[in-house]
Amino acid sequence: MKLNLLVVAGDGIGPEVTNEAVAVLRQAMEGGGHELVVTEKRIGGIAIDTDGTPLPAETLEAALASDAVFLGAVGGTKWNALPPNTRPEAGLLKLRAALGGFANLRPAFAIKELAANSPLKAEVVAGADILFVRELLGGLYFGSPRAWDKAAGEAWNTMRYTRDEIIRVARIAFELAQKRGKKLTSVDKANVLEVSQLWRATVTEVAADYPDITLEHQLVDSMAMLLMTSPRNYDVVLTENLFGDILSDESAVITGSLGMLPSATIGGKINLYEPIHGSAPDIAGKSLANPLGAIMTAALVLRHSAGLEAEAALIETAVRKVLEAGYRTADLARGNTTDFKVLSTTEMGQQVRATIAAQLAHS
Ligand code: IPM
Ligand code: MN
Numbered sequence: 529m530k531l532n533l534l535v536v537a538g539d540g541i542g543p544e545v546t547n548e549a550v551a552v553l554r555q556a557m558e559g560g561g562h563e564l565v566v567t568e569k570r571i572g573g574i575a576i577d578t579d580g581t582p583l584p585a586e587t588l589e590a591a592l593a594s595d596a597v598f599l600g601a602v603g604g605t606k607w608n609a610l611p612p613n614t615r616p617e618a619g620l621l622k623l624r625a626a627l628g629g630f631a632n633l634r635p636a637f638a639i640k641e642l643a644a645n646s647p648l649k650a651e652v653v654a655g656a657d658i659l660f661v662r663e664l665l666g667g668l669y670f671g672s673p674r675a676w677d678k679a680a681g682e683a684w685n686t687m688r689y690t691r692d693e694i695i696r697v698a699r700i701a702f703e704l705a706q707k708r709g710k711k712l713t714s715v716d717k718a719n720v721l722e723v724s725q726l727w728r729a730t731v732t733e734v735a736a737d738y739p740d741i742t743l744e745h746q747l748v749d750s751m752a753m754l755l756m757t758s759p760r761n762y763d764v765v766l767t768e769n770l771f772g773d774i775l776s777d778e779s780a781v782i783t784g785s786l787g788m789l790p791s792a793t794i795g796g797k798i799n800l801y802e803p804i805h806g807s808a809p810d811i812a813g814k815s816l817a818n819p820l821g822a823i824m825t826a827a828l829v830l831r832h833s834a835g836l837e838a839e840a841a842l843i844e845t846a847v848r849k850v851l852e853a854g855y856r857t858a859d860l861a862r863g864n865t866t867d868f869k870v871l872s873t874t875e876m877g878q879q880v881r882a883t884i885a886a887q888l889a890h891s
Contacts, residue, residue, distance in 0.1 A: 530563040531834050534594035536571040536587060536623070539616060540807025541817035541873075542600025548877030549803075549822035550598070552846075553829060555881050556839040559888045567594065571623065572602030572616035572807075582619025588626055596833040597627060597800045600822065601807035611676070616807075624664055628796025630693070631700040632772065633828075634660040634804055636779035636789060638759075641851040645784025645860055648756060653782050656759035659708065660779070661701040662772025664793055666693045667723075669769045687723045689768065694730040700795055701766040702738040709763035711742045715751045715771050727768060748775070755779050776804060785859045787818030790825035792832050799833050801825045811858075815872035818857040820847055823880055846883040855879050 535550060537543040550566060557564045569587035576582050591597050602616040638653040646653050671686030705712045714731045716724035728745055735743045748771045759782050767775060780786040786805040793800040803821035811817055830840040856868040857876050
């Protein structure tokens with residue numbers, strides 16, 4: 529198969545991790561006799577500096593003409609003073625809306641080799657394997673009215689959902705639960721918010737079509753605690769946009785580093801792939817960033833946009849093997865560093881590719 533991928537590497541460590549991920553993606557595809565065609569465009573702060581807008585028309589056109597979009601990261605201290613609608617992040621939100629993907633899949637899983645990296649006790653995280661399904665196109669991020677009335681000293685955003693928006697994302701979550709542990713936890717704040725009451729009622733209604741799935745509801749505040757005390761109790765976790773943003777970052781401590789985790793946004797015209805970490809401006813340009821989250825994201829491109837499950841698994845296995853062999857980036861090398869071989873961003877990418885090459889040679 530042939531995949532036309534638009535790469536928008538963005539800001540900070542975005543370009544560094546994206547380079548490694550795309551090289552791994554190319555190797556895995558070409559190794560299986562497939563073709564990867566990459567187009568690169570600007571997004572985020574770099575696009576503000578060059579084009580005067582965080583999502584240039586050219587980038588949007590290329591995105592809509594692609595089979596899938598891969599994003600590195602957007603944002604940085606340089607653009608922090610800008611208002612929300614002109615910031616680097618606004619470019620990403622516009623891109624998300626244009627591509628139409630409403631179901632953001634964010635796994636959070638324990639990795640045995642990284643157990644010491646988690647601040648949680650090893651016996652609490654061991655075996656944890658959660659998949660967040662975060663609604664991505666609704667809620668406070670997109671609801672109107674929204675404004676900051678400076679003269680009045682007042683600002684407001686709107687958490688708004690329609691039944692249809694809840695139904696479509698809930699269906700994806702139930703279907704994923706069917707392929708996993710058959711348990712779905714829906715998160716809301718139904719003790720306070722009308723929008724959450726609609727959310728809970730609608731998810732309960734959808735559940736009737738999935739009798740094989742055990743559905744439970746949790747309030748978001750209590751869920752924030754339960755994810756840390758008993759992460760193994762959760763399989764698929766369905767949330768609205770902002771709750772999912774918060775809980776998925778929180779749950780990265782199960783894995784031990786935000787730098788390890790991938791995401792895929794599906795359900796729309798064109799899927800969007802992004803590691804869940806940000807642009808980390810403090811370490812940008814130093815080859816210190818962990819490219820494994822971006823590399824795991826490349827595996828999701830193969831799984832969800834190319835139908836290449838074997839190639840996706842090849843990448844995920846290679847990441848495990850590299851960790852098993854003691855290779856770490858700086859973020860993962862806490863504790864007794866003499867046990868580890870600490871690699872730069874590019875060296876870690878090379879190590880993963882060498883491992884894939886060895887696997888391909890054996891197959
Ligand atoms: C994420 C990020 C984004 C979000 C920002 C950069 C707009 O935090 O992907 O989690 O809030 O969705
Ligand atoms: Mn976030």
